Amino acid sequence: xxxxxxxxxxxxxxxxxxxxxxxxxxxxxxxxxxxxxxxxxxxxxxxxxxxxxxxxxxxxxxxxxxxxxxxxxxxxxxxxxxxxxxxxxxxxxxxxxxxxxxxxxxxxxxxxxxxxxxxxxxxxxxxxxxxxxxxxxxxxxxxxxxxxxxxxxxxxxxxxxxxxxxxxxxxxxxxxxxxxxxxxxxxxxxxxxxxxxxxxxxxxxxxxxxxxxxxxxxxxxxxxxxxxxxxxxxxxxxxxxxxxxxxxxxxxxxxxxxxxxxxxxxxxxxxxxxxxxxxxxxxxxxxxxxxxxxxxxxxxxxxxxxxxxxxxxxxxxxxxxxxxxxxxxxxxxxxxxxxxxxxxxxxxxxxxxxxxxxxxxxxxxxxxxxxxxxxxxxxxxxxxxxxxxxxxxxxxxxxxxxxxxxxxxxxxxxxxxxxxxxxxxxxxxxx
Amino acid sequence: xxxxxxxxxxxxxxxxxxxxxxxxxxxxxxxxxxxxxxxxxxxxxxxxxxxxxxxxxxxxxxxxxxxxxxxxxxxxxxxxxxxxxxxxxxxxxxxxxxxxxxxxxxxxxxxxxxxxxxxxxxxxxxxxxxxxxxxxxxxxxxxxxxxxxxxxxxxxx
Numbered sequence: 001x002x003x004x005x006x007x008x009x010x011x012x013x014x015x016x017x018x019x020x021x022x023x024x025x026x027x028x029x030x031x032x033x034x035x036x037x038x039x040x041x042x043x044x045x046x047x048x049x050x051x052x053x054x055x056x057x058x059x060x061x062x063x064x065x066x067x068x069x070x071x072x073x074x075x076x077x078x079x080x081x082x083x084x085x086x087x088x089x090x091x092x093x094x095x096x097x098x099x100x101x102x103x104x105x106x107x108x109x110x111x112x113x114x115x116x117x118x119x120x121x122x123x124x125x126x127x128x129x130x131x132x133x134x135x136x137x138x139x140x141x142x143x144x145x146x147x148x149x150x151x152x153x154x155x156x157x158x159x160x161x162x163x164x165x166x167x168x169x170x171x172x173x174x175x176x177x178x179x180x181x182x183x184x185x186x187x188x189x190x191x192x193x194x195x196x197x198x199x200x201x202x203x204x205x206x207x208x209x210x211x212x213x214x215x216x217x218x219x220x221x222x223x224x225x226x227x228x229x230x231x232x233x234x235x236x237x238x239x240x241x242x243x244x245x246x247x248x249x250x251x252x253x254x255x256x257x258x259x260x261x262x263x264x265x266x267x268x269x270x271x272x273x274x275x276x277x278x279x280x281x282x283x284x285x286x287x288x289x290x291x292x293x294x295x296x297x298x299x300x301x302x303x304x305x306x307x308x309x310x311x312x313x314x315x316x317x318x319x320x321x322x323x324x325x326x327x328x329x330x331x332x333x334x335x336x337x338x339x340x341x342x343x344x345x346x347x348x349x350x351x352x353x354x355x356x357x358x359x360x361x362x363x364x365x366x367x368x369x370x371x372x373x374x375x376x377x378x379x380x381x382x383x384x385x386x387x388x389x390x391x392x393x394x395x396x397x398x399x400x401x402x403x404x405x406x407x408x409x410x411x412x413x414x415x416x417x418x419x420x421x422x423x424x425x426x427x428x429x430x431x
Numbered sequence: 432x433x434x435x436x437x438x439x440x441x442x443x444x445x446x447x448x449x450x451x452x453x454x455x456x457x458x459x460x461x462x463x464x465x466x467x468x469x470x471x472x473x474x475x476x477x478x479x480x481x482x483x484x485x486x487x488x489x490x491x492x493x494x495x496x497x498x499x500x501x502x503x504x505x506x507x508x509x510x511x512x513x514x515x516x517x518x519x520x521x522x523x524x525x526x527x528x529x530x531x532x533x534x535x536x537x538x539x540x541x542x543x544x545x546x547x548x549x550x551x552x553x554x555x556x557x558x559x560x561x562x563x564x565x566x567x568x569x570x571x572x573x574x575x576x577x578x579x580x581x582x583x584x585x586x587x588x
Contacts, residue, residue, distance in 0.1 A: 048448070114480065130540045
């Protein structure tokens with residue numbers, strides 16, 4: 001008997017950053033193939049960096065993604081500082097956490113309110129949602145603005161921040177300048193708490209998998225820039241050993257690389273990984289909000305990542321206020337240093353997950369080699385696995401509904417294809 | 432009638448490392464060099480909520496961006512967003528799913544759209560990673576710069 005075959009193709013993935021495509025093949029009501037296709041090679045920036053001065057890396061890599069430039073700057077400066085043997089501590093280290101708080105807020109709020117929430121409330125997009133939920137969308141925009149204000153002040157401007165440099169910052173700030181942020185941040189912390197409560201009321205499908213979560217882990221703090229790289233299945237390594245444990249695979253259907261753990265395959269980075277591995281280091285208000293939302297230190301349902309993102313947003317506001325309150329202006333804006341040859345490694349926690357940078361520089365500070373592994377390329381295999389497990393539950397749905405469910409399953413990861421490539425188009429086809 | 436000058440804003444949207452996607456930024460920089468009194472010129476990545484924040488409090492806004500509509504490279508599209516909705520397909524070349532078109536339509540729903548907002552779209556040819564514009568796009572840029580300078584100069588006086 002001839003097999004009954006259906007193909008689900010989505011040429012354009014709505015509400016996903018960048019451009020890519022998804023195709024799913026269904027034979028006799030069973031999923032036989034899932035391909036998340038990424039069109040463009042992510043290696044342009046690594047090539048662009050070769051031959052440039054080490055001090056240029058933060059500003060060049062910041063251009064990779066308009067949503068998370070700070071993450072690229074942070075991974076770049078920490079990797080360079082690792083190569084040069086310098087350590088940034090005290091208020092300068094705190095300012096870096098503060099600017100990262102701003103970026104998490106911007107990125108998470110954008111995803112929660114503009115890209116993800118319409119899925120749960122049954123709207124095609126945020127514009128249609130805003131017609132019925134104006135005050136909710138306005139709250140989202142105000143929250144995002146509060147994140148923008150942190151990045152704009154510390155980064156020197158809102159878009160493409162320019163104030164971050166190897167060793168610290170070009171310019172640092174007085175306590176009075178930072179205090180200008182506080183009043184609005186206090187409002188925003190309350191609004192972020194409301195956001196956690198609101199996301200917890202959304203309808204969620206049951207979907208849990210046995211993921212291996214990977215994130216930075218620091219003994220004393222929820223991770224941004226520093227820590228060991230740990231996993232929920234026992235990995236615990238120095239960041240410098242990243243390439244001993246992780247590798248990037250070429251896959252036939254994609255020009256991007258899929259990152260895997262050499263021993264165990266696919267893994268999961270991002271807010272849910274950080275949350276599951278670092279729950280006890282969230283601040284009390286964020287921990288309590290998560291528990292009240294039904295997440296008692298554990299979340300294995302990627303659809304509920306919208307709650308986790310809102311918990312991390314609340315944490316970021318709370319942490320920003322803590323840093324500003326404790327801040328003492330440093331004596332100098334950056335740690336003096338001279339270029340010397342070497343190799344440096346860094347992982348930092350971008351909004352979407354762990355972002356790895358490695359650089360080799362010569363004695364004049366010229367970049368000889370650069371390697372960048374963005375979070376989305378690390379999650380790609382896990383997204384494909386999710387779809388393989390997820391689609392059979394919804395196989396009875398008409399094409400448009402099934403397509404939407406698949407898109408939603410992909411949006412759970414807030415994939416920023418523009419980090420690994422630029423464009424994302426999603427294709428789902430049934431025959 | 433008030434003598435207060437109209438607050439004019441020119442926003443160039445783009446990514447310098449995505450070839451023709453850079454055109455909005457390239458044009459904004461050239462206009463900024465002219466230092467036209469009363470005109471603010473800004474660069475943006477195209478993320479929609481940031482755009483909405485940027486154009487608040489401005490009465491006349493000009494946005495310049497690369498577009499991808501399938502027409503001939505270098506073609507110039509004029510859209511008066513104050514009067515017509517923006518076909519999202521034009522700006523799908525943006526890295527951002529909540530981009531220029533979405534920001535305009537969202538602002539319209541929330542009553543946050545500037546009174547006058549015009550878009551200049553330049554049809555791109557090559558959006559691959561890299562630096563440098565296609566010749567057709569570079570040529571179109573000159574025409575757009577002339578047009579915008581003429582428009583803002585007459586309005587800012």
